Amino acid sequence: MSLISRGFRGRRPADAQRQSLPPGQYETRDFPVLSAGPTPHTPLAKWDFTIRDVHGKLARWNWDELNALPRTRLTTDIHCVTKWSKFGTNWEGVSIDTLLVEAAKRGLNPAPHTMAVCDGGYTTNVPLADLTDGKGMVAFIYEGAPLPPEHGGPARLLVPHLYFWKSAKWVRELRLMERDQAGFWESLGYHIYGDPWREQRYTGDP
Amino acid sequence: MTAPVAAPARRIEWRSATIAKVIEETSTVRTLILDVPGWPGHRAGQHVDVRLTAEDGYQTQRSYSIASAPEDARVALTIERLREGEVSSYLCGEVHEGDRFELRGPIGGYFVWDVSERGPLLLVAGGSGIVPLMAMLRHRAAALADTKARRALPARLLYSSRRWSDVIYRAELERLAAGDDDVLQVRHTITREPPPQWNGFHRRIDRAMLAEVSWPPAERPRIFICGPTPLVEFAATELSALGHDSALIKTERFGPTGAT
Numbered sequence: 001m002s003l004i005s006r007g008f009r010g011r012r013p014a015d016a017q018r019q020s021l022p023p024g025q026y027e028t029r030d031f032p033v034l035s036a037g038p039t040p041h042t043p044l045a046k047w048d049f050t051i052r053d054v055h056g057k058l059a060r061w062n063w064d065e066l067n068a069l070p071r072t073r074l075t076t077d078i079h080c081v082t083k084w085s086k087f088g089t090n091w092e093g094v095s096i097d098t099l100l101v102e103a104a105k106r107g108l109n110p111a112p113h114t115m116a117v118c119d120g121g122y123t124t125n126v127p128l129a130d131l132t133d134g135k136g137m138v139a140f141i142y143e144g145a146p147l148p149p150e151h152g153g154p155a156r157l158l159v160p161h162l163y164f165w166k167s168a169k170w171v172r173e174l175r176l177m178e179r180d181q182a183g184f185w186e187s188l189g190y191h192i193y194g195d196p197w198r199e200q201r202y203t204g205d206p
Numbered sequence: 207m208t209a210p211v212a213a214p215a216r217r218i219e220w221r222s223a224t225i226a227k228v229i230e231e232t233s234t235v236r237t238l239i240l241d242v243p244g245w246p247g248h249r250a251g252q253h254v255d256v257r258l259t260a261e262d263g264y265q266t267q268r269s270y271s272i273a274s275a276p277e278d279a280r281v282a283l284t285i286e287r288l289r290e291g292e293v294s295s296y297l298c299g300e301v302h303e304g305d306r307f308e309l310r311g312p313i314g315g316y317f318v319w320d321v322s323e324r325g326p327l328l329l330v331a332g333g334s335g336i337v338p339l340m341a342m343l344r345h346r347a348a349a350l351a352d353t354k355a356r357r358a359l360p361a362r363l364l365y366s367s368r369r370w371s372d373v374i375y376r377a378e379l380e381r382l383a384a385g386d387d388d389v390l391q392v393r394h395t396i397t398r399e400p401p402p403q404w405n406g407f408h409r410r411i412d413r414a415m416l417a418e419v420s421w422p423p424a425e426r427p428r429i430f431i432c433g434p435t436p437l438v439e440f441a442a443t444e445l446s447a448l449g450h451d452s453a454l455i456k457t458e459r460f461g462p463t464g465a466t
Contacts, residue, residue: 005258
């Protein structure tokens with residue numbers, strides 16, 4: 001039984017919202033920015049995206065090549081570990097499924113784990129199964145416009161069923177791995193998997 | 207930066223916090239000094255999660271930066287009342303000494319500083335973004351007892367507030383700087399209404415101000431920036447453009463894009 005805070009009533013969300021809110025989250029209409037350091041600004045002419053398999057084989061797309069691939073659209077709720085959730089956000093990009101098909105054509109083999117590697121040195125680990133079957137994409141359009149730099153533009157990973165730190169901003173590479181490894185926040189006290197519905201915020205959370 | 211997956215650590219448990227003291231910092235900002243039995247200690251810059259529970263069992267959580275130094279026996283949270291803030295309006299309104307709520311922490315292992323880090327310390331704050339930076343200054347003062355030790359670790363704070371009356375910890379900052387032979391320099395910028403005879407900065411943080419306040423990049427200052435998103439975004443980009451290593455610039459932001 002939790003401690004009652006005297007006189008606290010709070011603002012209960014409507015039932016419909018409440019069902020969409022993972023435990024411990026509240027709704028925000030804003031789009032807060034959380035980044036550990038300065039926002040990188042890589043010119044599109046120098047930008048590319050790479051998938052690297054465990055043997056070091058690479059599949060690489062420059063900006064135009066990535067944009068020429070079939071697009072996918074997703075309307076989804078997002079959940080930040082700092083407690084805010086935002087409902088019904090609209091994204092467009094290239095699904096990881098599509099990228100993996102293209103990578104397989106170039107001789108790359110899948111592996112059970114991935115590390116997203118980003119401009120600025122940020123990393124985060126995501127199991128491959130959490131990125132496939134339509135669950136993950138490299139997103140570059142947000143609400144119909146190019147993704148702003150402070151929100152991860154030109155492109156970020158989008159894996160919205162996990163806490164949003166897994167949706168790595170400024171993503172440049174997806175590194176396939178045989179074994180799971182901890183990324184940036186996962187090495188600094190945050191949960192290795194990060195399921196908001198199980199409230200896996202920090203290391204040691206069930 | 208990647209690391210092998212470590213053995214499962216112990217869960218960060220919810221603890222009961224009792225308000226020992228309330229300090230009204232400004233008209234919208236309040237510090238709660240808390241007794242937290244079993245508190246495991248923290249590093250300057252870390253935060254906690256606060257959980258409030260209503261009588262019918264409804265709960266909500268928020269994150270707040272820790273304002274106190276690791277050396278302090280009690281945990282201090284400094285909280286700004288936000289318009290329509292579900293939790294901040296309660297913590298900045300209803301509560302008084304002896305009231306209790308739950309918290310867990312400390313949380314966050316990146317936006318942290320301690321005196322074992324070499325290099326001068328450059329802090330840039332906007333509004334209540336001062337809070338985790340104040341923990342660093344308090345830690346510096348508590349951990350480095352004599353002037354000689356402090357001289358080896360100089361610190362500068364650039365602190366942007368709307369009005370002079372909005373400056374949080376104003377007297378304590380003056381005291382810390384005065385007792386430190388200029389080894390700690392505190393520079394205020396007041397963006398709206400400066401006090402009479404004001405000779406400090408009177409504008410939003412810009413590149414010239416950052417260049418004036420910061421050390422040359424070759425000195426490799428450790429830089430911490432905390433405040434509203436546009437301020438942090440601007441200061442981090444400009445300091446990086448002035449030649450400071452991005453890896454030494456650590457940021458923490460609050461509020462949406464475009465907020466002031």
